[in-house]
Amino acid sequence: SSSGLENQIFQYIDLHQNEFIQTLKEWVAVESDSIQPGLRQEVTRMVELTADRLRALGATVELVKLGSHKLSDGQSLLLPPLILAELGKDPQKPTVCFYGHVDVQPAKKEDGWKTDPYTLTEIDGNLYGRGATDNKGPVLAWINAAESFRALKLDIPVNLKFIIEGMEEAGSLGLEEIIKKENQRFFSDVDFFVISDNLWLSNRKPALTYGSRGNICFSVEVRCGERDLHSGSFGGIIHEPMTDLIALLDSLVDTSGRILIPGVYDDVASLTEEEKKLYEAIEFDIEEYKNNSGVKKFLYDTKEEILMHLWRYPSLSIHGIEGAFHEPGIKTVIPAKVIGKFSIRQVPHMDISIGEHQVIKYLEDVFSKRNSPNKLKVSVPTSAMPWVANINDPLYTAARKAIKTVFGQDPEMIRDGATIPIAQMFQNITRKSVMMLPVGAADDAEHSQKEKISRHNYIQGTKLFATLFLEIAKLPGKLQEKSNTTTTN
Numbered sequence: 001s002s003s004g005l006e007n008q009i010f011q012y013i014d015l016h017q018n019e020f021i022q023t024l025k026e027w028v029a030v031e032s033d034s035i036q037p038g039l040r041q042e043v044t045r046m047v048e049l050t051a052d053r054l055r056a057l058g059a060t061v062e063l064v065k066l067g068s069h070k071l072s073d074g075q076s077l078l079l080p081p082l083i084l085a086e087l088g089k090d091p092q093k094p095t096v097c098f099y100g101h102v103d104v105q106p107a108k109k110e111d112g113w114k115t116d117p118y119t120l121t122e123i124d125g126n127l128y129g130r131g132a133t134d135n136k137g138p139v140l141a142w143i144n145a146a147e148s149f150r151a152l153k154l155d156i157p158v159n160l161k162f163i164i165e166g167m168e169e170a171g172s173l174g175l176e177e178i179i180k181k182e183n184q185r186f187f188s189d190v191d192f193f194v195i196s197d198n199l200w201l202s203n204r205k206p207a208l209t210y211g212s213r214g215n216i217c218f219s220v221e222v223r224c225g226e227r228d229l230h231s232g233s234f235g236g237i238i239h240e241p242m243t244d245l246i247a248l249l250d251s252l253v254d255t256s257g258r259i260l261i262p263g264v265y266d267d268v269a270s271l272t273e274e275e276k277k278l279y280e281a282i283e284f285d286i287e288e289y290k291n292n293s294g295v296k297k298f299l300y301d302t303k304e305e306i307l308m309h310l311w312r313y314p315s316l317s318i319h320g321i322e323g324a325f326h327e328p329g330i331k332t333v334i335p336a337k338v339i340g341k342f343s344i345r346q347v348p349h350m351d352i353s354i355g356e357h358q359v360i361k362y363l364e365d366v367f368s369k370r371n372s373p374n375k376l377k378v379s380v381p382t383s384a385m386p387w388v389a390n391i392n393d394p395l396y397t398a399a400r401k402a403i404k405t406v407f408g409q410d411p412e413m414i415r416d417g418a419t420i421p422i423a424q425m426f427q428n429i430t431r432k433s434v435m436m437l438p439v440g441a442a443d444d445a446e447h448s449q450k451e452k453i454s455r456h457n458y459i460q461g462t463k464l465f466a467t468l469f470l471e472i473a474k475l476p477g478k479l480q481e482k483s484n485t486t487t488t489n
C-alpha cells in the first residue's frame with residue numbers, strides 16, 4: 001500500500017496525464033529513424049528536443065559529439081550527439097542513472113498501420129505510434145516522474161543522471177567508447193543503473209528483468225563476378241551464388257530449431273535445479289503469447305521449454321538476403337553477388353570469438369563440399385554480450401516494492417530474449433548494479449506495425465518510476481556502508 005507522499009504524487013500524475021500524453025505526441029511526431037540515412041537530421045532534432053526537456057526539468061545537460069560513421073556505400077554520416085545529464089548532486093543521496101533512446105525503427109503507413117505512425121493516436125485506451133513503447137514513452141515516463149516531484153515542490157530523494165542516445169536501433173554506434181571514457185568521470189558516482197527498454201512477458205502482469213541474450217550478427221557474401229547475368233544466357237552453365245547461399249543458410253538449423261554448427265552448445269551454462277524452479281514459478285500464458293505473435297504453433301509446448309529457449313539457450317535466425325530479387329513480378333536474373341544475414345543469440349557462458357570461429361569454419365566446410373568456384377566472404381558486422389544480474393541486489397528489492405505499490409502485485413522475474421548491449425557494458429565497465437525495468441506490455445508490438453503503449457502503462461509507469469526514487473532512497477545508504485567499514489577497520 002502507498003504512503004501519503006506517494007498518494008500525493010500519484011494524484012498529481014493522474015491529474016496531469018493528458019499533458020504527459022501531449023508531450024509523448026510531440027515526441028512521436030519526430031521521425032527520428034536512425035536507420036535511414038536521409039532522416040538523420042530528425043534524430044538530431046529529437047536529441048535536442050530531449051535535451052530541452054531535461055533542461056526545463058532543471059538538469060545540467062551535456063551533448064557529447066560522437067563523430068561520424070561510414071555507410072556501406074563509403075559515404076560518411078554524422079552521428080547524433082549523446083545526452084549526459086544530471087539533476088541533483090547531493091553526496092548524501094544515492095545516484096541513479098537512467099538509460100534510454102529516442103531514435104526509432106523505420107515505419108511507413110503503407111507497412112500496414114491503421115493510423116499514421118508519427119501521429120500518436122488513442123484508440124480504446126491504447127496510444128498508437130512509432131516509438132510509443134520503444135523507447136520514447138518509457139524515457140518520458142522517467143522524466144515525468146522527476147517533473148512531478150518538482151511541480152509539487154517535493155525533494156527528489158535521489159540524484160538523477162541520464163544517458164540518452166539516438167543510435168540504439170542502428171547498433172548503439174559510439175556508445176561503448178563513451179562509457180569507458182566516462183567511467184571515472186560522469187559514471188564515477190553512479191550507484192544504480194536502470195534501463196527501461198524492453199517489455200513485460202504478459203499483457204497485464206508487471207515484470208522485472210534480470211538478463212538478456214547477446215547476439216552475433218553474420219554477413220555471408222557469395223559472389224560469381226562483377227555483374228548480374230541473364231538466366232537465359234547463363235542459366236545451366238554456371239554455379240549460381242544464390243544457390244550456394246541458400247544451401248549455406250539451409251545448413252544452419254534443423255526443423256526442430258536446433259543449431260547445426262558443431263560446438264555451439266558446448267559452453268552453454270548447465271541448468272541447475274534452482275534455475276529450473278524460476279521458470280516453473282512464472283505465470284506465462286502460452287496462448288496469449290502465441291496470439292501476440294500471430295503464429296499458430298511454436299516449436300515447444302510447455303512453458304518451461306519456451307522460456308528456456310527464449311532466455312537461456314542460443315537461437316539462430318535468418319534475417320534476409322541483400323542483392324536477391326524481392327520485388328513483385330518476375331525478373332529472370334542471376335544475381336552476381338548476394339549477402340545472407342543471420343544472427344545467433346548468445347547466452348551465458350558462450351564466448352563471442354569462439355562462436356565467430358565455429359560459424360566461419362562451418363560455413364567454409366559446407367561451402368568447400370559444393371565445389372563452387374564462387375567467392376565466399378563471411379563477416380561479423382556487430383556483436384554484443386549476454387547479460388545476467390543478481391536478483392538479490394538491493395536495486396531489485398527496491399523495484400519489487402515499487403511495483404507492488406503501484407500495480408498491487410509482485411512482478412514476474414524475467415529475462416529477455418532480445419539484446420540490450422548497454423546492460424552488459426554498464427555492468428562490465430562500471431561494476432555497478434544494473435536493472436531493466438520495463439513499463440510496456442507484451443502486446444505493444446515494438447518494431448512492428450501498430451506499435452503502442454497503453455495509457456494505463458504509460459501513466460502507471462510514471463508512478464512506478466516516482467515510487468522507485470523513494471524506494472531507492474530507503475535502501476541502506478552509502479554513508480552507512482562507509483561508517484560500517486570504518487568501525488570494522
Ligand SMILES: Cn1cncc1C[C@H](NC(=O)CCN)C(=O)O
Pocket residue numbers: 168169170171197198199215217382384417418419420421
Ligand atoms: C540491433 N541489434 C543487433 N543485435 C542486437 C540488436 C539489438 C536489438 N535490440 C532490441 O530489439 C531491444 C528490444 N527492446 C535486438 O535484440 O535485436
Ligand SMILES: [Zn+2]
Pocket residue numbers: 101134135168197
Ligand atoms: Zn529500444
Ligand SMILES: [Zn+2]
Pocket residue numbers: 105134169446447
Ligand atoms: Zn527497438
